[in-house]
Amino acid sequence: MEYKNLKNYFKNLSIDNKNLKRDITFLIKDLPEDISSYQKTKLKKQLKELIQGTPLAYVMGYTEFLNCKIFVSSKTLIPRPETELLCDMVLNNIKTSQERPKILDLCSGSGCVGVAIQKATNLSVDAVEISDDAIKIIKKNIKQNGVKIKVIKSDMFEKVAKKYDLIISNPPYIKKADIKTLDNSVKDFEPHLALDGGDDGLKFYRIIANEATNHLTKNGKIALEIGYNQAKQIKKLLEKNFKDIKIVKDYFKLDRFIFATRR
Ligand SMILES: C[S@@+](CC[C@H](N)C(=O)[O-])C[C@H]1O[C@@H](n2cnc3c(N)ncnc32)[C@H](O)[C@@H]1O
Incomplete structure (x- = not known):
């Protein structure tokens, strides 16, 4: 089939699923007119994956996140708009302050x-991640975006030696038993290591509440993404070692972030 016909063919496929149609349109929109046979084979494989329910970011191998092209694999979570919002808030704070905080991205994915x-500020940033497969992707993204980040393979703070002015984290926070209730596109495709927050979903917040102070400078801060129904419990966990605890809502008016300062 000629390329133009191929493009029209896919555009006009009688697929009921609106999201799938949107994803197919996105997938084919930037293809060159003189598509090679390699590209045709790749396109067929990608369309098959989309039709089987694989999220677009995994099919394409990358997604957009703020001003960055971010590669993803089946071993990394697909970055979410809520996490972009977390970064936006942190960046706004940095821009309005005179300080140049040293930052740790904990559970980096x-x-x-x-x-x-790092790209927006040129600040000193380290990243902690436990998964070797994810670390390969972090390194690819560092190169792709021309940024400078030290990557530490560590089980949470175990191998973290330095102190930071700001620790940002979007840790796994789904209750183990709830993973099977998530949307198929999440539970069947995204790594459970990135989702599983233990029996009550709070395993990683407990570690942060108890151990982050050892890795924060005086007045050091944490900025966390949380599950929409976890704010109260996480606030309670943080109260012993943190002050000025602030809960912030996301685009859907759900409690989604917690900011706090080391006592
Ligand atoms: C919810 S994902 C967040 C990824 C990325 N920061 C984002 O927002 O898209 C959590 C990440 O924590 C990592 N992780 C899980 N257990 C960990 C541990 N014990 N220590 C460090 N990282 C861990 C997972 O591999 C996963 O990449």
């Missing part, structure tokens, strides 16, 4: 948070 913040 694809590295989206650290990469976006």
Whole structure:
């Protein structure tokens, strides 16, 4: 089939699923007119994956996050708009302050948070991640975006030696038993290591509440993404070691972020 016909063919496919149609349109929109046979084979494979329910970012191998192209693989979570909002808030704070905070991106995944913040500010940023597969992707994203980030393979703070002025984290926060209730596109495709927050979903916030102070400078701050129904419990966990605890809502008016300062 000629390329133009191929493009029209895919555009006009009688697919009921609006999202799938949108994803197919996105996938084919930037293809060159003189598509090679390699590209045709790749396109067929990608369309098959989309039709089987694979999220677009995994099919394409990348997504956009703030001003960054971020590679993803099946071993990294797909960066979410809420996490972009977290970074936006942090960046606004940095811009309005005279300070040049040293930053740790804890539970870095694809590295989206650290990469976006380093790219926008040129601040000192380290990234912690436990998964070797994710670390490969973080390194690819560092190179792709021309940023400078030290990557530390560590189980939370275990191998973290330095102190930071700001720790940002979007840790796994889904209750283990709830993972099976998530949308298929999440539970069947995204890594459970990135989702599983233990029996009550709070495993990683407990570690942050108890250990982050050892890795924060005086008046050091934390900026966390949280599950929409976890704010009260996480605030309670933080109260012993943190002050000025602020809960902030996301685009859907759900409690989604917590900011706090070390006592
Ligand atoms: C919810 S994902 C967030 C990824 C990325 N920061 C984002 O916002 O898209 C959580 C990440 O924490 C990592 N992780 C899980 N357990 C960890 C641990 N014990 N220590 C460090 N990282 C861990 C997972 O591999 C995953 O990449």
